[in-house]
Amino acid sequence: MAAEVLVFNLLSGIAIVSAAAMIMMRNPVHSAIALVITFVNVAAVFIMLRAEFLAVVQIIVYTGAILVLILFVLMLVNPDELPDFHGARPMQQIFGFGLGIILLAEIAVAILTRTVVAEPGPWTEDGMAAVGGNVQAIGQVLYSGYVLPIQATALVLLAATIGALFLGRPDEDEEPTPSRRTVATISLAHTRGSDQDEIPALSSANIKHEAGDRDLIMARDADEFTSTPEDDQKGQQE
Amino acid sequence: MNELMPEHFMFLSAALFIIGMVGVLTRRNVLVIFMCVELMLTAVNISFIGFAWEFSQLTGQIFALFIIAIAAAEAVIGLGIIMALTRQRDTVDIDEVRELRQ
Numbered sequence: 474m475a476a477e478v479l480v481f482n483l484l485s486g487i488a489i490v491s492a493a494a495m496i497m498m499r500n501p502v503h504s505a506i507a508l509v510i511t512f513v514n515v516a517a518v519f520i521m522l523r524a525e526f527l528a529v530v531q532i533i534v535y536t537g538a539i540l541v542l543i544l545f546v547l548m549l550v551n552p553d554e555l556p557d558f559h560g561a562r563p564m565q566q567i568f569g570f571g572l573g574i575i576l577l578a579e580i581a582v583a584i585l586t587r588t589v590v591a592e593p594g595p596w597t598e599d600g601m602a603a604v605g606g607n608v609q610a611i612g613q614v615l616y617s618g619y620v621l622p623i624q625a626t627a628l629v630l631l632a633a634t635i636g637a638l639f640l641g642r643p644d645e646d647e648e649p650t651p652s653r654r655t656v657a658t659i660s661l662a663h664t665r666g667s668d669q670d671e672i673p674a675l676s677s678a679n680i681k682h683e684a685g686d687r688d689l690i691m692a693r694d695a696d697e698f699t700s701t702p703e704d705d706q707k708g709q710q711e
Numbered sequence: 712m713n714e715l716m717p718e719h720f721m722f723l724s725a726a727l728f729i730i731g732m733v734g735v736l737t738r739r740n741v742l743v744i745f746m747c748v749e750l751m752l753t754a755v756n757i758s759f760i761g762f763a764w765e766f767s768q769l770t771g772q773i774f775a776l777f778i779i780a781i782a783a784a785e786a787v788i789g790l791g792i793i794m795a796l797t798r799q800r801d802t803v804d805i806d807e808v809r810e811l812r813q
Contacts, residue, residue, distance in 0.1 A: 477715050485723040492727055492750055496734035501742050508746050511727070515753055522720065522764040524772050527756070527779070534779050539749060539786040546790050547742055550797050562739070569736030573729045580725040584718055594768035611776070614769045626780045633784035640791030 481521060488514035501547050505540055512536045523598065525607045720761035727754035741796070741803045745789050752782045 488511045495507040512535045519528035601610045615623065727750055734747035756775040763771025797803060 478719070481715055481719055485719070485726075488723065489726045489730065492730045495750070496730060496738060496743070496747065501740055504743050504746060508750065511750065512753065515727075515757060518720070518723065518757065519760055521715070522760050524760045524763070524775070527760060527772055527775055530776065530779055531753070531756075534783055535749065535753065539783065540746075542786060542790055543742060543746060546793055549794065550742070550803050562737075566737045569733050572736065573733040576732065577725065577729050580729075581722070584721045584725070589717065589762070589765075591766045593766050596763075596769045597767045600767070610769055611772060615773055615776070619773055622777060626777060629781065629784050633787045637787045637791040640788070640795050 477521070481518065484514045484517050484521070488518070502544065505544055505547065509536050509540055512540070523601065523607065526611050717761060717765045720757055724754045724757040724761065727751075727757065739805050741793055741805050741808075744805065745786075745793070748789075749782065749786070752778060 491507045491510040491514070495504045495511065498504045498507060512531060516528040516531040519525075519531060596610055601607055604610050604613060731747040731751035731754060734750070735744050738744055738747065756778055759771040759775045759778070761771075763769060763775075793803065796808065800807065802808070
């Protein structure tokens with residue numbers, strides 16, 4: 474049994490150290506990686522506590538989904554805008570660490586002086602093995618006594634999805650910036666080699682009607698078809 | 712203590728929760744504060760699962776399952792708010808965001 478305690482202490486030690494590293498790291502990406510290490514170690518602790526299903530869910534949901542989402546958002550945020558941890562906020566940090574130490578002392582006293590007495594339930598290691606394992610045991614208990622909470626959770630997840638779509642939509646009042654067009658010539662027919670005998674009259678009135686807002690260049694021969702507004706301005710300046 | 716006792720995981724849970732709390736109180740980056748909140752939720756899960764193991768019950772594990780589901784929903788909403796915030800203010804510094812205070 475001593476080996477079990479040793480493994481537990483090792484796992485929890487790594488978890489606590491990397492959690493402490495998470496709040497100390499200057500770079501938020503390093504914080505996220507330290508949090509991954511913490512979560513994986515916590516999942517291992519879950520396995521030690523006969524919660525294999527929750528260990529897998531912990532890794533899939535937390536390290537697989539939530540942290541990848543956080544990393545994506547980190548990439549979208551401008552890194553120059555990130556505030557420093559070691560900035561000029563000494564009062565805030567002293568207050569935070571002091572409050573943490575006080576709370577730790579309180580909880581330590583509470584843990585060491587109190588004992589919890591309760592009736593042991595039926596789900597010992599043998600009881601779980603009788604129904605086929607941890608997943609089967611959780612399924613039995615969950616879908617017999619907690620059907621309504623499951624449906625409420627489904628509603629919450631649906632509302633969260635809709636809320637995320639609502640929060641992530643683009644602003645309505647913001648006009649999309651028009652992309653600049655580089656070539657603004659309109660070719661109606663090629664003058665040389667064209668099988669048409671005569672070109673329809675190029676009057677600026679009926680072309681403008683079709684071109685909309687674009688810059689319009691009236692091309693008189695084929696070489697002009699490749700010209701751009703920049704070339705025209707250069708030619709005018711010369 | 713030669714055997715795995717409830718004190719072990721209670722202390723692990725308390726340590727992780729307090730580290731998360733200190734992070735929320737001291738950091739200024741919204742994303743790191745968000746990660747600290749996730750850490751605190753996990754610390755509570757350790758407590759639940761530990762007591763479920765101690766008393767051979769499954770209720771604690773089921774509560775932890777619901778907490779994980781709600782944490783996923785909370786992550787989606789929180790990151791959506793952070794995205795909206797960075798689009799509007801171009802900052803993730805929590806001290807810069809004071810519209811609600813004024």
